[in-house]
Amino acid sequence: MKEKTGIPNPQERNALLSERRNLKMTRSAHAYVRGNTAQFYEWLEENPTHNLPCGPSIWICGDCHVGNLGPIANLQGKIDIQIRDLDQTIIGNPAHDLIRLGLSLSMAARSSALPGVITAQMMEQFMAGYEHAFDSEEIDKDLIAIPPPIKMIMRRAGKRTWNALAKERISGTASCIPLGKCFWPLSAEEKADIIALFERKAISYLVTSLSRCDESTEVNVITEVNVIDAAYWLKGCSSLGKLRYAVLLSVGSSTSNEKNLCLIDIKEASVATAPRYATAKMPLEHGERVVEGARHLSPYLGERMAAAHLLERSVFIRELLPQDMKIEIDQVTQEEAQKVARYLALVLGKAHVRQMDSSTRKHWLKELRHNRSKSLNAPSWLWSSIVELIKNHEGGYLEHCRKFASRFATPA
Numbered sequence: 001m002k003e004k005t006g007i008p009n010p011q012e013r014n015a016l017l018s019e020r021r022n023l024k025m026t027r028s029a030h031a032y033v034r035g036n037t038a039q040f041y042e043w044l045e046e047n048p049t050h051n052l053p054c055g056p057s058i059w060i061c062g063d064c065h066v067g068n069l070g071p072i073a074n075l076q077g078k079i080d081i082q083i084r085d086l087d088q089t090i091i092g093n094p095a096h097d098l099i100r101l102g103l104s105l106s107m108a109a110r111s112s113a114l115p116g117v118i119t120a121q122m123m124e125q126f127m128a129g130y131e132h133a134f135d136s137e138e139i140d141k142d143l144i145a146i147p148p149p150i151k152m153i154m155r156r157a158g159k160r161t162w163n164a165l166a167k168e169r170i171s172g173t174a175s176c177i178p179l180g181k182c183f184w185p186l187s188a189e190e191k192a193d194i195i196a197l198f199e200r201k202a203i204s205y206l207v208t209s210l211s212r213c214d215e216s217t218e219v220n221v222i223t224e225v226n227v228i229d230a231a232y233w234l235k236g237c238s239s240l241g242k243l244r245y246a247v248l249l250s251v252g253s254s255t256s257n258e259k260n261l262c263l264i265d266i267k268e269a270s271v272a273t274a275p276r277y278a279t280a281k282m283p284l285e286h287g288e289r290v291v292e293g294a295r296h297l298s299p300y301l302g303e304r305m306a307a308a309h310l311l312e313r314s315v316f317i318r319e320l321l322p323q324d325m326k327i328e329i330d331q332v333t334q335e336e337a338q339k340v341a342r343y344l345a346l347v348l349g350k351a352h353v354r355q356m357d358s359s360t361r362k363h364w365l366k367e368l369r370h371n372r373s374k375s376l377n378a379p380s381w382l383w384s385s386i387v388e389l390i391k392n393h394e395g396g397y398l399e400h401c402r403k404f405a406s407r408f409a410t411p412a
Contacts, residue, residue, distance in 0.1 A: 007180065013232065033107045056356055062089050062092070067326050071153060073157075079323050081343075088272045105341045156325065197310055224250075224252055243268035265318050290305075304319055
């Protein structure tokens, strides 16, 4: 796709975002799966629910693919691999997270041209990793060695600085957000509402939380927060038709001339596609739902988030830290595929298990260990679901490429 040289105004955003998303999903079958949550839940609706176990009523990610996991830092600077995108979070069936992540890993294996038997072995390791979280009383400790591809990402995350974050996100360390490919200009109304948002005490409290964790910071010192720049952010495939902004702030005490820069991500929270349990009680505001789900599933991220309203829409806000990164697994070897599947399933298992009491854990683990054949040490419902979903998405991917990628193909 040849992008327009001009920067679009707010009224032109949706058409260009739609075109960009559709082209992005043609890159690989795995990219198509990541960008098409709706097709996964359409499949769920079309299939009899009795084929899947009825898991405990807990917060689930709702869109648990590989790219939605990665290193996350907490307020004290500690780093852990946790779920990093909670737009679809609801109280629902944890089996849905298992199938969605299993599908994502399986498509990554197919994109790496690995034999089909490796996918079967991955699912065995996948379930072993998930169940390992249930077997341990100390679920917050790493129970399985971190595989090399993820260890490398963790090392990179631990070494990253604000300058690295600024270079990656806003193309430099200057006190502005450059308009162009990734950032588009705001309307006057958007600018005014964003400035007003950070004048609210609850929001300014969030963005100064990191400085408050510094033992040298005096409790009674007033911290000033000022908006330096802001822009509409083209990020991921989920921004179509939604508010998404990057905001550069200056944060410092009223008694010092030294100011720190921080980058804020504002994202609209809309209705979740993932099916919730009918009796589950969740916050009515979608932004509050996302924040509450994050606090249960990804504590490191949840403590750095807040819900608010912007332009009369529900949004959630978080400060981006240099250590926050996504896991990109588009190409893996046979050995790496199994280790990565086992480890990421452990991460998911820890997120689920920390919400269950001992009795619930035992019941869910017992359920997971049912329905296994002699030839595959994974639940039959998980394997059959992934096989069917792969067929479903492979066909959808090819049709998507025919519709969209061919528009921009260069003639021979």
